[in-house]
Amino acid sequence: MQISSAALLKTSSAATTPPTLAERYRAVRRASMALAAPLTAEDAMVQSMPEASPAKWHLAHTTWFFEQFVLGRQPGYQPLQPQWRALFNSYYQSIGPAHARAQRGLLSRPALSQVLEYRAQVDDRVGQCLRAGTLDGEAQRHLELGLQHEQQHQELLLTDIKHALWSSPLQPAYRDDLSAxxxxxxxxxxxxxESPERIVEIGAPAWPAHARFAYDNESPRHRVLVPAHALADRPLSNAEYRAFIDDGGYRDPLLWMSDGWAQLQAGQWRRPLYWDEALEREYTLGGWRALDPDAPVCHLSWFEADACARWAGARLPTEFEWEAAASARPPAGNFADAGLLHPKAAPVAGPGVPRQLFGDVWEWTSSAYGAYPGFRPLPGSAGEYNGKFMCGQFVLRGGSCATPAGHVRASYRNFFPPAARWQFGGLRLARDI
Amino acid sequence: MQISSAALLKTSSAATTPPTLAERYRAVRRASMALAAPLTAEDAMVQSMPEASPAKWHLAHTTWFFEQFVLGRQPGYQPLQPQWRALFNSYYQSIGPAHARAQRGLLSRPALSQVLEYRAQVDDRVGQCLRAGTLDGEAQRHLELGLQHEQQHQELLLTDIKHALWSSPLQPAYRDDLSAxxxxxxxxxxxxxESPERIVEIGAPAWPAHARFAYDNESPRHRVLVPAHALADRPLSNAEYRAFIDDGGYRDPLLWMSDGWAQLQAGQWRRPLYWDEALEREYTLGGWRALDPDAPVCHLSWFEADACARWAGARLPTEFEWEAAASARPPAGNFADAGLLHPKAAPVAGPGVPRQLFGDVWEWTSSAYGAYPGFRPLPGSAGEYNGKFMCGQFVLRGGSCATPAGHVRASYRNFFPPAARWQFGGLRLARDI
Amino acid sequence: MQISSAALLKTSSAATTPPTLAERYRAVRRASMALAAPLTAEDAMVQSMPEASPAKWHLAHTTWFFEQFVLGRQPGYQPLQPQWRALFNSYYQSIGPAHARAQRGLLSRPALSQVLEYRAQVDDRVGQCLRAGTLDGEAQRHLELGLQHEQQHQELLLTDIKHALWSSPLQPAYRDDLSAxxxxxxxxxxxxxESPERIVEIGAPAWPAHARFAYDNESPRHRVLVPAHALADRPLSNAEYRAFIDDGGYRDPLLWMSDGWAQLQAGQWRRPLYWDEALEREYTLGGWRALDPDAPVCHLSWFEADACARWAGARLPTEFEWEAAASARPPAGNFADAGLLHPKAAPVAGPGVPRQLFGDVWEWTSSAYGAYPGFRPLPGSAGEYNGKFMCGQFVLRGGSCATPAGHVRASYRNFFPPAARWQFGGLRLARDI
Amino acid sequence: MQISSAALLKTSSAATTPPTLAERYRAVRRASMALAAPLTAEDAMVQSMPEASPAKWHLAHTTWFFEQFVLGRQPGYQPLQPQWRALFNSYYQSIGPAHARAQRGLLSRPALSQVLEYRAQVDDRVGQCLRAGTLDGEAQRHLELGLQHEQQHQELLLTDIKHALWSSPLQPAYRDDLSAxxxxxxxxxxxxxESPERIVEIGAPAWPAHARFAYDNESPRHRVLVPAHALADRPLSNAEYRAFIDDGGYRDPLLWMSDGWAQLQAGQWRRPLYWDEALEREYTLGGWRALDPDAPVCHLSWFEADACARWAGARLPTEFEWEAAASARPPAGNFADAGLLHPKAAPVAGPGVPRQLFGDVWEWTSSAYGAYPGFRPLPGSAGEYNGKFMCGQFVLRGGSCATPAGHVRASYRNFFPPAARWQFGGLRLARDI
Structure with missing residues (x-):
């Protein structure tokens, strides 16, 4: 791959003035290139399961998003590659047909080099528009949405390539230069x-009416009665999860949801996704390593997180309990920009201060992913972004070591089906008081 | 089948003194026999899909429940048929192995006549215990639970036999003597x-600590902040659902959840489960009949109910909105005891008074089925009754024309996966205000 | 079931004059009733796998065959039950739609009693035609075909009910009065x-041009060059097959066809279908019994028969080798009429005389089921009887302990897919010399 | 890809002296490189269905074969890449575990460049052995087998990449420079x-006892009585097959095997694999082209070939009829070395001389693939090459436009399951006389 492997992951600036939209565009786009830099064209083509996409597809789809939603709304716009319209459409039924998700691994054409050229061409055109000031408000808002979208796909690129390389019999590292x-x-x-019962303001004001970006599924901001409860001050650790395994957690159906037990049997689950059979090592983006007992456990399904919490005499927090705790904290932590790409042990605790709410691992909640009261999807095709997935999934909160810094916030809602475990998902215990 | 077809469905007494436990036991058990009376031994053996069970199995399983949970806790109890212990265990992992659910249609043995004999023997033993007063409190509580359990299976027997007979190429009626x-x-x-925002007490106090029966999933009673909203004063009618179909509701992916659209395509859904292709007739427990445009639409999946509500510019209510409306109303309506076994058109509306909250059709809500804050499953094996199904399902409220009268209440929570549509499921519209 | 359990299985007469067509019709029809006599209506409804049919369906389908092919060719014939036409059509595309094979277990209607009434009505009409002599030659030939067809289904009824009752957790015997x-x-x-290379006449002259009945797949009679070879003088015994198992036969992929090994793994095959895990007992139509080491092994798939022959340093015979040996022998042996319904140990050997070629177990051959040179299917719908199954199956020869006496002959070709093992299939070794 | 695209496909020499083993080794190995030359590393990684393999895997597996069977038998041999042993094992159970066939598309590692390096290293070592004369007879025989094996994979590489590129939404040509x-x-x-009944010598003497190479499945040479029959003097053409389609061939179940009709419905077959819906164009290795009505129809399954022959009032020939006709003809025709990589119209007919027996299209026969009398697999692991696939497949004869010239002979037996149609399979009609 021709791009420099030295490109920076950092997309947030330490400058005192906030970056312009053009600066942010360049930084986000550059970050995707940096993430793809360690991959060969062949690596970038692997699709190891229907739910995961090839890195090349991520690079193309995010570009397609800008072409479709930003450039494409200009009168008389001619698509760069008309026949790619369906190829890199993920699931927007209002835009037209989409290449089948499970078949993305067949796309040897276009080549990675062509996709990179496509990226350059779209970046060039977007850059011209930004310099010329020809983007109207609607286009600027879709540009903002496209940046958020690309950041999501940066994390997906990492989780998907982790699964792809692990699925290879040779199990190479994504990067050999990553330090533990x-x-x-x-x-x-x-x-x-502990927290007493109280009414909490949950969610974010609807963007773009409100200036600060948030996804439509975070709004409207609304009042929720959160009952009295206690929340652990840090995520569950590998050592704690190991105790669950050692105590027969994977052999006792009474700890599990009925569907979870069926899944455990069908998938012959005995441990988190990337652990070795001896429960001593785990596969990371830097290759196989010894498990750190103090680091947050990750690559759990909701079924595992739920069962382990029950075993511990606790439960998963609701997404409202989580947000109530997090909304007072700065969204800082071990994000992708830290360059570890793996969770790390909790810092020393302060009194009553929750640790690692942001970064390290996405925290499964007990909340099924659904609409907030008064929820309105974004108008147009962007309305398909979030709303149509509001069944059969659970909410995760807080971002992970693979999330770009600056992407998440206290009101941010990620969601996955309960059996998914290839994302960096862990848990924080809660209990009724 | 040797039992009298004239047996009464009625299980609730109009007498001024409440029935004794023994009276209620006899009434509930008799009602199951009456439901099975129209069936031949062959009918009672059909399993038309893995989710549905043969009528014979329902008759046996409900009896097994009493033997296992009531008689079986007596010291030295000898099971009547030791080899049936696994056969009629539904899913109680703590009790032991269970015959595979999808294989219940293989059970030509025991014969229906043997199952009826088994019922008589268990009834005899339970009757002796009740007369002799040898049931301790725990046993009495499990007897109560068993009665509630059997009432649930009475409805399942009806929905399952409806599906079974409809699946037969000859599509006979369950009862030829049912009037429309x-x-x-x-x-x-x-x-x-309309209702303003308010804090509502939701759920029921935990039984048996509290004397009045409720399932564990209805408790604890707790406070929920219900936002301002409006609720339709009656369920959606067949005519209204027909307008959704005529307007292309089954052809527009933008109205559907992503999973729902996939299900629609896989199942080639074009209309509610039991409607004919011309949208003019429907299969009922009394056979094929003309659709009543004013009756509540039923046999919808959650996906269909959700899509139709979206088409109507509305949404499904939350289970809290529903309960807030229902808790002030008596749980009366068109239940199974009315003998129609089909929904009927709404009565004339009073001003601001919701109609048909109870009976006719179960009303899908937007609430994913989950635990209330502070939820505690019942101790022992009964704890497997409800809690382990708290993922991947949606709550339905209010009971249906196939629910025994007296079984449901405002806090009652039924639940099914979003694709299920063989139960009597309809919807009531809600909207934000 | 109302029919007498004392009805005779015997369909062949010891009288000196051959039975008339009417006598044979009555005898064959009566034999089916006798086979069904031990079954309850519930037993007669079980379909334990898609390949097997309920006993009730066999009783109805064989009757449908006579109504369709014999009565139905009379001008102006009115079907007894028009809506059963599709229900009991097995696979005759030229006749019209057929109820899905895998869904035959759903047919609680018509009731067994109705099917028996249907049998009686068709028997009555056929009897009238035979007495009145109103059947033309074509109808008489289809009557003959119908009798052969019903005899085949008599064996299927036995093999299918054996699988059905074994699939029941209670595993009752089909008949408690069967002696081992x-x-x-x-x-x-x-x-x-041993046999030297020679040209052999194989097959039977085409019926009905030739008076003696044979299926179309047995004709034309034609010349085949059979190479020099040796054939075992009796089928492989349980003790010999047990040695194969004990020697690791189910653990060594090199003994198996590639597809067979895949099937073994998918089905977790470790022994013949109805053997217990200890390799000491087997499930029979008379219930569980000790294995007779000297009896022919049965309920093997072709894959198992082929692997065991390879392990033994031998091979399966071709169907021509088998027929060359059998054509000089009378088709006598342990057939269903003997009343054992299970293979028995070989009789004492005479010098160079093959034993048990007929009856006991169907013998798998190495011959894929295909058309003989010059093969012509029967005209009309009867042409669908055999020809369209000539791919993916292997030929078995000689009949079994569940085959009606008089049904098979040296040229008779049975066929099953290589993974099928619920029929009474065993093997006889052959080798090149 | 770094290899020259000008490399020659030709592997047979016109020189008067036969090439040495070393010369043949170089030529065959070079030909594989030439076939891969038009492919990017991404193209070479696509696996479009479980039955097809990536081009990279073919390049590696053929090399593994030489390393395993030739170099590996030298005392103290150290494998070049021990961890690739399982990766590039196809199905040799006696050698050890094999990477799952359906997962070959996951192998981004090793890279194509590493595979090419591996090829070079093995070629270097084999070359050294050949020059030093250190290969014993057994090793030389496995080298010969390896060359034949690689030629088979050359054809597979072409058929698999054709399917892979056609499966891509962009459907690029394999080579843009191919002329029609x-x-x-x-x-x-x-x-x-026409041919009268006669005894024919079929097959080839067993190699290596006999000097001329043939696969074990072609031997022993043996006598077969071939009945009187007629054989078409050329394969069926596109125009003739089009008439079958136009006459409703894909809509009439009576023309099809029962399994074929089920397959047609499941796969929604309406025409040969690579035809367009208008029946006017076909996808070729040179891209989309107009159908030549006079060229042999290809990419048919056995089911389609069989149905079309039946429609034509004919049948498929047996493999013996085909071989009897072909054994007197030189194995010349339109092979891969001709550079067309597509069937071409038949040359002008001579009187009574069959055309296109070799090359153009593999000809489906009515013969199920099985063992010849006296068949002995090769000793050792090479015995897994052919014998374990002798069930469920049909024999094809004569080679195709994608077969290397010099690879096939009159006795050569190819085999595929009846539903396979991505290989160049056509048919020649036969009939009884």
Missing amino acids: PPTSPASDAALWI | PPTSPASDAALWI | PPTSPASDAALWI | PPTSPASDAALWI
């Missing part, structure tokens, strides 16, 4: 942080 | 009933 | 019977 | 060539 996160000097027990 | 519900003199438009 | 076959005083080693 | 075969000046009707 530092271990903790001393592990500590998680502490409970 | 009376039609309405004049159809009327549904009215919206 | 007598054991042999002393087991003896199989002997090889 | 010349059309025929005038089409002519096929003529029948």
Whole structure:
């Protein structure tokens, strides 16, 4: 691949003035290129399961999104590659046919080099528009949406390539130069942080009416009565999850949802996705490594997180309990920009201060993904972005070590089906008080 | 079948003194026999899909429940048929192995006559215990649970046999002597009933600590902030659903959840489950009949109910909105005891009074089935009754024309996966205000 | 079931004059009733896998065959039950739609009693025609075909009900009054019977041009060059097959066809279909019994027969080798009429005389089922009887303990897919010399 | 890809002295490289269905074969890449585990460049052995087998990449520089060539006992009585097959095997694999082209060939009838070395001389693939090459336009399951006389 492997992952600036839209566009687009840099054209083509996409497809689809939603709304716009319209459409029925999701691994054509050229051409055109100031408000809003969209796909690119390379019999590392996160000097027990019953403002004001970006599924901001409860001050650790396994957690159906038990049997689940059979090592984006007992457990399905919480005499938090705790905290943590691409052990606890709410691992909640009261999808095709997935999935919160810094916030709602475990999903315990 | 076809369905007494436990036991058990009376031994053996069970199995399983949970807790109890223990275990992992659910149609043995004999023997033993007063409190509570359980299976017996007989190429009626519900003199438009934001007490106090029976999934009673909204004063009618179909509702992916659209295509859905292709007739427990335009539409999946509500510019209510409306109303309506076994047109509306909240059709809500804050499953094996199904399903409320009268209440939560449509499921519209 | 359980299985007469067509019709029809006599209506409805049919369906389909092919060719014939035309059509595309094979277990209607009434009505009409002599030659030929057809279904009824009752968790016997076959005083080693290369006349002259009945797939009679070879003088025994198992036969992929090994793994095959895990007992139509080491092994798939022959340093015979040996022998043996319904140990060997070619077990051959040179299917719908199954199956020869006496002959070709093992299939070894 | 696109396909020499084993090794290995030359590393990785393999896998597996069977038998041999042993094992159970066939598309690692390097290293070592004369007889025989094996994979590489590129939504040509075969000046009707009944010597003497190479499945040479029959003097043409389609061939179940009709419905077959819906154009290795009505029809399954022959009032020939006709003819024709990579119209007929027996299209026969009398697999792991596939497949004869020249002979037996149609399969009519 011709792009420089030295490209920066960093997309947020430390400058005192906020970056312009053009600056942000360049930074986000460059970050995708950096993530793809370690991959050969062959690596970038693998689709290891229907739910995961090839890296090349991510690179193309995110570009298609800008062409379709930003450039394409200009009068008389001629698509760069008309026959790619269906190829890189993910699921927008209002735009037209889409190449079947499970068949994305067949796309040897266009070549990765052609996709990179396509990226350059779209970037060039978007750049011209930005410099010329020819993007109307609607186009600018879709450009913003496209940047958020591309950041989501940056994380998907990482989770999907992790699964793809792990699925290869040779199980190569995504990057050989990744250093393992530092271990903790001393592990500590998680502490409970209690909250009384109260009414909490949940969610974000609807964008773009409100200036600050949020997805439509985070709005409207509304009041929720959150009952009294306690929340662990850090995510569950590998050592704690190992105790669940050692105690027969994967052999006791009474700990599991009925569907989870069926899934465990069908998939012969015995441990988190990337752990070895001896429960001592795990496959990471940097290759196989010893498990850090103090790091948050990850690559759990909701079924596993739920069962482990039950075993622990606790439960998963609701997404409202989580957000109530997180909304007062800065969205800082171990994100992709930190360059570890793996969760790390919790920092030392302050009194009553929750740790690692942001970054490290997405935290499964007990909340089924659904619409907030008064939810309105974005108008037009962008309305297909989130709303039509509001059944059969559970909400995860807080971002992970593979999420771009600056992408998530307290009101951010990620969602996956309960059996999915190839994303960086862990858990934080909660209990009724 | 040797039992009298004249047996009464009625299980609730109009007497001024409440029935004793023994009286209720006899009434509930007799009602199951009455439901099975129109069936031959061959009919009672059909399993038309993995989710549905043969009528014979329902008759045996409900009996097994009493033997297992009531008689079986007596010291030294000898099971009547030790080899049936697994056969009629539905899903209680803590009790032992269970015959595979999808294979229940293979059970030509035991014969229906043997199952009826088994019922008589268990009834005899339970009767002796009740007369002798040898049931301790725990046993009495499980007897109560068993009665509730059997009432649930009475409805399942009806929905399952409806599917079984419809699946037969000859499509016979379950009962030839069922008269069609009376039609309405004049159809009327549904009215919206508005409610302001308020905190509502939801659920029921936990039984058996509290004397009045409720399932564990209805408790604890807790406070929920219900936002301002409007609720239709009656369920959606066949005529209204027909307008959705005529307007292309089954051809427009933008109205559907993504999973729902996939299901529609896989199942080639074009109309409710039991409608004919001309949209003029429907298969009922009394055989094929003309559709009553004013009767509530039923045999919808959640996907269809959700899509139709979206088409109507509305949404499904949350289970809390529904309960808030229903908790002030008596749980009366067109239940199985009315003998129609089919929904009927709405009665004339009073001002601002919701109609048909109870009976006629189960009403799909937008609420994913989950645990209430502080939920505790019943102790022991009964804890497997409800809790382990709390993922991937949606809540339905209010009971149907196939539910035994007296079985449901405002806090009652039924649940099914979003693609299920062989139960009597309809919808009531809601909207934000 | 109302028919007498004392009805005779015997359909062949010991009288010196051959039976008339009317006598044979009555005898064959009566034999089916006798086979169904031990079954309840519930037993007669079970379909334990798509390949097997309920006993009730066999009783109805064989009757449908006479109504369709014999009565139905009379001008102006009015079908007894027009809506059963599709229900009991097996696979005759030229006749019209057929109820899906895998859904035959749904047919609680018509009731077994109705099917028996249907049988009586058709028998009555056929009887009238035979007495009145109103059947033309074509109708008489289809009557003959119908009798052969019903005899085939008599065997299928037995094999299918064996599988159905075994599939029931209670595994009842089909008949409690069946005595186990007598054991042999002393087991003896199989002997090889050698044949030099020679041209053999294979097959039967085409019926009905030739008076003696044979299926179209047995004709034309034609010349085949059969190479020099040796054939075992009796089928392989349970003890010999047990040695194959004990020697790791089910664990060594090199003994198996590639497809067979895949099937073994998918089905977790470790032994013949009805053997217990300890390799000591087997399920029979008379219930569970100790294995007779000297009896022919049965309920093998072609894959198992082929692998075991390879392990033994031998091979399966071709169907021509088998027929060359059998054509000089009378088609006598342990057939269904003997009342054992299970294979029995070989009789004492004469010098160079093959034993048990007929009856006991169908013998798998190495011959794929195909058309003989010059093969012509029967004209009309009867042409669908055999020809369209000539791919993907292997030929079995000689009949079994479940075949009606008089039904098979040296040229008779049975056929099943290589993974099928619920029929009474065994093997006889052959080798090149 | 770094190899020259000008490399020659030709592997047979016109020189008067036969090439040495070393010369043949180089030529065959070079030919594979030439076939892969038009492909990018991404193209070479696509697996479009479980039955087809990526081009890269073919390049590696053929090399593995030499390393395993030739180099590996030298004492103390150290494998070049021990971890590739399972990766590129196709199905040799006696050698060890094999990477799952359906998962070959996951192999982004090793890269194509590494596979090419692996080829070079193995070629270097084999070359050294050949020059040093250190290969014993057994190794030389496996080298010969490896060359034959690689030629088979050359054809598979072409058929698999054709399917892969056609499966891509963009449907690029494999080679843009391929010219379409010349059309025929005038089409002519096929003529029948009659043969009387006679005994024919079929097959080839067993190699390596006999010097001339043949696969084990072609031996032993043995006598077969071939009945009187007639054979068409050329394969069926596109125009003739089009008449079958136009006459409703794909809508009449009576023309089809029962399994074929089920397959037609499941796969919604309406025409040969690569034809367009208008029946006017076909996808070729040179891209989309107009159908030549006079060229042999190809990409038919056995089911289609069989149905079309039945429609034509004829049948498929047996493999013996085909071989009897072909054994007197030189194995010359339109092979891959001709550079067309597509069938071409028949040359002008001579009187009674069969045309296009070799090359153009593989000809489906009515013969199920099985063992010849006296068949012995090769000793050792090579015995897994052919014998374990002798069930469920049909024999094809004569080679195709994608077969390397010099690879096939009159006794050569190819085999595929009856539903396979991505290979160049056509048919020649036969009939009984």
